[in-house]
Amino acid sequence: xxxxxxxxxxxxxxxxxxxxxxxxxxxxxxxxxxxxxxxxxxxxxxxxxxxxxxxxxxxxxxxxxxxxxxxxxxxxxxxxxxxxxxxxxxxxxxxxxxxxxxxxxxxxxxxxxxxxxxxxxxxxxxxxxxxxxxxxxxxxxxxxxxxxxxxxxxxxxxxxxxxxxxxxxxxxxxxxxxxxxxxxxxxxxxxxxxxxxxxxxxxxxxxxxxxxxxxxxxxxxxxxxxxxxxxxxxxxxxxxxxxxxxxxxxxxxxxxxxxxxxxxxxxxxxxxxxxxxxxxxxxxxxxxxxxxxxxxxxxxxxxxxxxxxxxxxxxxxxxxxxxxxxxxxxxxxxxxxxxxxxxxxxxxxxxxxxxxxxxxxxxxxxxxxxxxxxxxxxxxxxxxxxxxxxxxxxxxxxxxxxxxxxxxxxxxxxxxxxxxxxxxxxxxxxxx
Amino acid sequence: xxxxxxxxxxxxxxxxxxxxxxxxxxxxxxxxxxxxxxxxxxxxxxxxxxxxxxxxxxxxxxxxxxxxxxxxxxxxxxxxxxxxxxxxxxxxxxxxxxxxxxxxxxxxxxxxxxxxxxxxxxxxxxxxxxxxxxxxxxxxxxxxxxxxxxxxxxxxxxxxxxxxxxxxxxxxxxxxxxxxxxxxxxxxxxxxxxxxxxxxxxxxxxxxxxxxxxxxxxxxxxxxxxxxxxxxxxxxxxxxxxxxxxxxxxxxxxxxxxxxxxxxxxxxxxxxxxxxxxxxxxxxxxxxxxxxxxxxxxxxxxxxxxxxxxxxxxxxxxxxxxxxxxxxxxxxxxxxxxxxxxxxxxxxxxxxxxxxxxx
Numbered sequence: 001x002x003x004x005x006x007x008x009x010x011x012x013x014x015x016x017x018x019x020x021x022x023x024x025x026x027x028x029x030x031x032x033x034x035x036x037x038x039x040x041x042x043x044x045x046x047x048x049x050x051x052x053x054x055x056x057x058x059x060x061x062x063x064x065x066x067x068x069x070x071x072x073x074x075x076x077x078x079x080x081x082x083x084x085x086x087x088x089x090x091x092x093x094x095x096x097x098x099x100x101x102x103x104x105x106x107x108x109x110x111x112x113x114x115x116x117x118x119x120x121x122x123x124x125x126x127x128x129x130x131x132x133x134x135x136x137x138x139x140x141x142x143x144x145x146x147x148x149x150x151x152x153x154x155x156x157x158x159x160x161x162x163x164x165x166x167x168x169x170x171x172x173x174x175x176x177x178x179x180x181x182x183x184x185x186x187x188x189x190x191x192x193x194x195x196x197x198x199x200x201x202x203x204x205x206x207x208x209x210x211x212x213x214x215x216x217x218x219x220x221x222x223x224x225x226x227x228x229x230x231x232x233x234x235x236x237x238x239x240x241x242x243x244x245x246x247x248x249x250x251x252x253x254x255x256x257x258x259x260x261x262x263x264x265x266x267x268x269x270x271x272x273x274x275x276x277x278x279x280x281x282x283x284x285x286x287x288x289x290x291x292x293x294x295x296x297x298x299x300x301x302x303x304x305x306x307x308x309x310x311x312x313x314x315x316x317x318x319x320x321x322x323x324x325x326x327x328x329x330x331x332x333x334x335x336x337x338x339x340x341x342x343x344x345x346x347x348x349x350x351x352x353x354x355x356x357x358x359x360x361x362x363x364x365x366x367x368x369x370x371x372x373x374x375x376x377x378x379x380x381x382x383x384x385x386x387x388x389x390x391x392x393x394x395x396x397x398x399x400x401x402x403x404x405x406x407x408x409x410x411x412x413x414x415x416x417x418x419x420x421x422x423x424x425x426x427x428x429x430x431x432x
Numbered sequence: 433x434x435x436x437x438x439x440x441x442x443x444x445x446x447x448x449x450x451x452x453x454x455x456x457x458x459x460x461x462x463x464x465x466x467x468x469x470x471x472x473x474x475x476x477x478x479x480x481x482x483x484x485x486x487x488x489x490x491x492x493x494x495x496x497x498x499x500x501x502x503x504x505x506x507x508x509x510x511x512x513x514x515x516x517x518x519x520x521x522x523x524x525x526x527x528x529x530x531x532x533x534x535x536x537x538x539x540x541x542x543x544x545x546x547x548x549x550x551x552x553x554x555x556x557x558x559x560x561x562x563x564x565x566x567x568x569x570x571x572x573x574x575x576x577x578x579x580x581x582x583x584x585x586x587x588x589x590x591x592x593x594x595x596x597x598x599x600x601x602x603x604x605x606x607x608x609x610x611x612x613x614x615x616x617x618x619x620x621x622x623x624x625x626x627x628x629x630x631x632x633x634x635x636x637x638x639x640x641x642x643x644x645x646x647x648x649x650x651x652x653x654x655x656x657x658x659x660x661x662x663x664x665x666x667x668x669x670x671x672x673x674x675x676x677x678x679x680x681x682x683x684x685x686x687x688x689x690x691x692x693x694x695x696x697x698x699x700x701x702x703x704x705x706x707x708x709x710x711x712x713x714x715x716x717x718x719x720x721x722x723x724x725x726x727x728x729x730x731x732x733x734x735x736x737x738x739x740x741x742x743x744x745x746x747x748x749x750x751x752x753x754x755x756x757x758x759x760x761x762x763x764x765x766x767x768x769x770x771x772x773x774x775x776x777x778x779x780x781x782x783x784x785x786x787x788x789x790x791x
Contacts, residue, residue: 008443331440331441336439363520365705379761405440415449
């Protein structure tokens with residue numbers, strides 16, 4: 001229909017109500033040596049060596065940073081195997097056999113509140129760097145680099161919007177552990193020197209708003225407020241969220257810190273709390289299995305667990321004779337995978353298995369629903385036409401590089417044209 | 433278990449082009465019903481002829497322009513040409529056909545209907561590449577073709593002409609009674625409800641408004657083009673009225689709105705998405721263009737009426753409006769100012785033009 005679309009059915013209700021199954025006792029755990037942001041990696045343990053929880057077992061190397069990888073159980077290193085990681089690619093994984101004793105590595109010590117008071121900005125950065133913290137909202141961007149900024153920071157914003165359908169990781173975190181999120185936010189404010197903290201959540205999450213506000217009464221020394229933003233998609237995109245929560249309009253391609261803003265996902269803040277207070281790296285996370293092709297279930301599982309185990313625990317696939325589409329992440333921006341041989345990493349939030357629905361592509365009738373719905377105000381239909389004629393100048397004039405690949409153009413198209421794919425191809429072609 | 437390779441997003445909204453087109457057909461029902469009520473069998477015959485010609489020719493040319501497979505039997509080869517033939521290849525020409533039929537008078541010879549429908553579907557649509565690729569509005573092109581090529585056939589085809597006025601409302605305005613006088617033959621009430629001579633679908637503003645309300649509620653048409661055309665048309669006509677008939681300027685505007693094809697055109701033809709620009713400002717500008725050209729033709733042109741002309745004229749400007757260098761979906765302050773300035777300029781042109789002061 002010829003109109004701007006900003007609501008998409010989120011399918012979270014049933015997931016929120018279903019209980020969380022704790023599965024922390026996998027027999028073998030797998031740690032990818034490389035990741036999407038780190039094409040290289042080395043391990044520093046040998047086969048047969050005994051490792052403890054939180055011990056550094058290797059280092060992933062990115063373009064401008066290095067990231068330690070930690071064991072999340074204690075046990076014996078038994079070798080390597082190839083498995084699929086969050087990006088849908090086959091990667092080498094280090095295997096640790098779980099001895100189920102969960103002995104902590106001696107480097108992991110809890111800090112007292114007095115010690116935390118004394119920490120300087122550099123100390124925070126070192127702690128966070130050593131814990132290997134990354135953006136848990138999905139970007140996997142190293143957290144310490146954000147904090148390293150020289151710009152004066154006025155406000156730290158906690159992104160709890162989670163606008164993708166079918167994901168409830170941030171929701172259940174804020175519901176069950178609001179204190180850890182708030183403390184993490186306070187540490188991030190201390191580390192960056194910000195005076196103000198803001199937690200942004202969706203308007204319809206009244207229960208979260210009440211819960212956070214109730215807990216915030218314990219932290220009256222700090223200027224932290226809860227701000228609600230609309231229930232739209234893609235409201236979790238940081239620029240849209242900051243614009244609606246703080247009223248600061250940041251142009252695309254600019255660093256947030258130039259505008260005095262730092263943005264962290266609420267899960268990242270919890271991991272900051274764990275790293276600063278308990279000295280722990282990220283050990284576990286919430287993982288959701290959803291979609292009409294599989295038995296749905298929420299899990300709490302250790303980083304490194306095989307998703308196959310979780311699928312089995314959930315009850316397996318439904319209607320195995322029907323062809324399926326498997327997605328890691330959300331249904332709008334997630335990664336397509338062809339096998340379920342997936343290892344849970346820091347940023348693996350959900351697996352969606354849908355029975356395939358065949359969509360027949362019809363001719364474009366220029367209804368402009370895609371143009372009206374585009375959150376970055378570019379014109380998908382014109383970009384498609386320019387890409388079809390391989391018109392590089394037109395693609396540049398149409399600012400195809402602004403596209404954030406949120407998927408709304410394909411979602412709204414009444415002719416079922418896969419515009420998002422044209423955007424991706426157009427971007428690649430324009431920058432050739 | 434079989435897994436399928438796809439790229440994000442993996443979910444789609446429950447909308448379809450098919451539904452949008454069926455919505456237009458539903459919106460046309462009041463208009464069709466009124467034309468059948470007024471003109472009976474004449475209306476049904478012309479609608480059916482137009483439908484058969486347009487849907488049939490689209491199907492024929494669709495087959496001719498698609499490559500067949502190398503099957504043994506000729507029937508399989510023919511079938512293979514129609515593999516991509518979908519419901520949209522029926523509903524889209526059906527909409528054009530009904531709209532085209534609604535644009536002609538009820539006594540127009542059948543072969544004139546056939547010629548117009550053929551020109552519209554073959555030249556204006558299929559030669560440009562079929563659904564989604566046509567530059568010109570199909571029904572408007574067909575209507576203009578017969579209006580220019582076989583003008584004399586239209587003589588005496590309008591039913592219900594007032595004896596005193598001697599012709600349709602807009603023609604009477606130019607060659608006959610003149611403005612306030614024409615209201616004695618055709619009152620505003622008759623014009624609104626459609627008890628006047630004219631093209632079959634254009635006469636009843638009431639029926640058209642029902643369809644418009646449906647289209648806008650269903651969001652199957654963009655209200656921006658409708659609103660922009662209506663505002664431009666009314667403002668310009670108001671200025672003309674203020675100069676010509678200062679006491680009856682308001683009635684003058686209503687008379688022009690309810691007579692001729694402006695109402696039908698702006699609800700069912702200007703809204704055709706295929707031939708519209710694809711941005712918000714573009715669509716406002718497109719409506720303005722249509723409104724201005726209709727007014728200029730009505731007041732200064734050689735023809736009494738110019739909705740179809742105005743739409744074809746504005747269609748030519750769509751690629752220019754959508755040119756990547758300046759097309760944007762943001763409504764910027766500069767655009768609003770530009771729109772108002774354009775409206776003001778044309779209002780002044782009309783205001784001084786109708787008084788003969790410019791000559």
